[in-house]
Amino acid sequence: MQGSSAAGSRPAPRPASGRLGVLTPGLGAVATTFMAGTESVRRGLNKPIGSLTQMATIRLGKRTDNRAPLIRDFLPLARLDDLVFGAWDPIPDDALTAARKAGVLEERDIAPVAEFLSGIAPMPAVFDNKYVTRIHGTNVKQGKTKRDLAEQLRQDMRDFKSKHKLDRLVIVWCGSTEIYIKAGPAHATIEQFEKAMERNDEAISPAMLYAWAAIMEGVPYANGAPNLAVDTPALMQLANDRGVPISGKDFKTGQTWMKTVIAPGLKARMLGLVGWYSTNILGNRDGEVLDDPQSFKTKEESKLSVLHSILQPEQYPDLYKDFSHVVRINYYPPRGDNKEGWDNIDIKGWLGYPMQIKVNFLCRDSILAAPIVLDLALLMDFGHRAGLKGIQEWLSFYFKSPMAAPGLQPEHDLFIQQTKLKNTMRHLMGEEQITHLGMEYYAS
Ligand SMILES: NC(=O)c1ccc[n+]([C@@H]2O[C@H](COP(=O)([O-])OP(=O)(O)OC[C@H]3O[C@@H](n4cnc5c(N)ncnc54)[C@H](O)[C@@H]3O)[C@@H](O)[C@H]2O)c1
Numbered sequence: 001m002q003g004s005s006a007a008g009s010r011p012a013p014r015p016a017s018g019r020l021g022v023l024t025p026g027l028g029a030v031a032t033t034f035m036a037g038t039e040s041v042r043r044g045l046n047k048p049i050g051s052l053t054q055m056a057t058i059r060l061g062k063r064t065d066n067r068a069p070l071i072r073d074f075l076p077l078a079r080l081d082d083l084v085f086g087a088w089d090p091i092p093d094d095a096l097t098a099a100r101k102a103g104v105l106e107e108r109d110i111a112p113v114a115e116f117l118s119g120i121a122p123m124p125a126v127f128d129n130k131y132v133t134r135i136h137g138t139n140v141k142q143g144k145t146k147r148d149l150a151e152q153l154r155q156d157m158r159d160f161k162s163k164h165k166l167d168r169l170v171i172v173w174c175g176s177t178e179i180y181i182k183a184g185p186a187h188a189t190i191e192q193f194e195k196a197m198e199r200n201d202e203a204i205s206p207a208m209l210y211a212w213a214a215i216m217e218g219v220p221y222a223n224g225a226p227n228l229a230v231d232t233p234a235l236m237q238l239a240n241d242r243g244v245p246i247s248g249k250d251f252k253t254g255q256t257w258m259k260t261v262i263a264p265g266l267k268a269r270m271l272g273l274v275g276w277y278s279t280n281i282l283g284n285r286d287g288e289v290l291d292d293p294q295s296f297k298t299k300e301e302s303k304l305s306v307l308h309s310i311l312q313p314e315q316y317p318d319l320y321k322d323f324s325h326v327v328r329i330n331y332y333p334p335r336g337d338n339k340e341g342w343d344n345i346d347i348k349g350w351l352g353y354p355m356q357i358k359v360n361f362l363c364r365d366s367i368l369a370a371p372i373v374l375d376l377a378l379l380m381d382f383g384h385r386a387g388l389k390g391i392q393e394w395l396s397f398y399f400k401s402p403m404a405a406p407g408l409q410p411e412h413d414l415f416i417q418q419t420k421l422k423n424t425m426r427h428l429m430g431e432e433q434i435t436h437l438g439m440e441y442y443a444s
Contacts, residue, residue, distance in 0.1 A: 090137020
């Protein structure tokens with residue numbers, strides 16, 4: 001059913017025919033919570049709470065038109081029944097064992113989908129202890145060069161697709177946070193990147209190899225962790241050249257999500273910020289990995305950029321110049337996945353009078369992240385069928401540290417991101433943009 005969209009300016013997205021394979025590097029807390037939850041929803045045992053693609057509506061046309069379909073009825077998305085899951089992980093546990101070890105879901109939610117989960121065994125990972133120091137896995141690929149390893153990943157993708165008779169694949173990185181790497185000459189162009197893979201250059205981490213392999217196979221790639229992975233000039237260029245959508249970085253879940261709700265509120269009211277101190281305790285495997293200062297540095301970079309770009313101190317020096325922003329993550333095993341975060345926000349109002357906001361968020365990390373994985377898988381696949389390629393800025397809504405074109409300030413404000421997300425959906429489906437001007441309702 002190819003053709004033009006209603007606006008006639010761009011071809012209508014290709015339909016979601018056949019089945020979609022969703023592959024996750026990493027079969028830990030987030031990936032298993034996503035897979036178990038999706039299966040539970042498919043069986044009618046639960047509702048997909050937290051997923052925009054499944055639960056949100058989108059207004060079309062004028063307010064008086066009363067058109068507000070569910071996003072999943074408006075966009076030609078893959079149906080949940082058509083998703084097939086696969087993963088790579090250096091730890092050989094199947095998804096059932098991994099879900100039980102992660103300790104996110106209770107047995108009453110795992111038991112009904114136990115057989116399904118036990119059928120998902122991770123493929124051997126491209127993994128190197130140097131980049132994630134706290135994990136010691138045995139389910140690891142061997143290869144002479146990094147390029148060899150990446151070629152093996154490409155073969156895995158092809159095999160998975162043919163074994164399960166899939167029409168398309170999409171990849172969402174749910175693996176551990178790698179150590180901090182700054183983009184350098186090895187990431188500057190695709191030629192330099194490929195040479196670096198061949199000489200086993202340290203600047204090329206496993207996550208980058210998955211990203212390269214995905215793009216080479218024409219598979220959209222979303223990065224749920226803060227490490228660079230696909231966020232380098234070389235891989236952006238490759239994704240553009242090969243017509244493949246990419247997005248990242250770092251799922252926007254607990255404390256940072258809250259920041260992108262509160263900070264735009266302060267700025268909207270022109271209230272000043274003196275300092276924002278965030279600390280949290282968590283005890284899952286992610287917390288253990290982030291206990292390594294090098295992995296934490298990657299996460300910290302991702303978390304710190306948010307306030308600065310929302311508040312624009314250069315534009316509003318009287319309100320936001322030199323505010324203090326501190327982020328701490330403390331690994332505390334008794335809490336498992338049930339993170340507790342505390343924020344102390346020092347603000348100033350009229351005549352500079354100080355005020356404070358305290359937030360105590362008892363969240364569940366993977367419960368917040370799982371629907372994001374689902375939405376990203378469906379929307380990246382949809383975007384690809386709609387002819388989008390390269391950085392998917394419209395999906396910034398889902399990320400702590402959204403990728404943006406070189407020289408462009410990423411948008412962090414959750415509400416601008418939401419408008420951008422929905423307007424892009426309207427645009428791709430040939431519907432009018434909604435500007436919220438609304439003067440037409442009052443014209444004489
Ligand atoms: N849960 C959240 O709210 C949240 C939010 C933002 C980002 N993230 C990120 O998502 C990722 C997953 O989080 P999680 O809680 O599921 O962690 P987890 O530790 O439970 O799972 C990560 C899995 O990735 C595997 N892994 C590590 N390196 C790999 C590689 N090279 N290839 C394949 N697998 C690899 C590990 O063995 C582990 O099983 C982390 O990077 C985390 O920082 C999570």
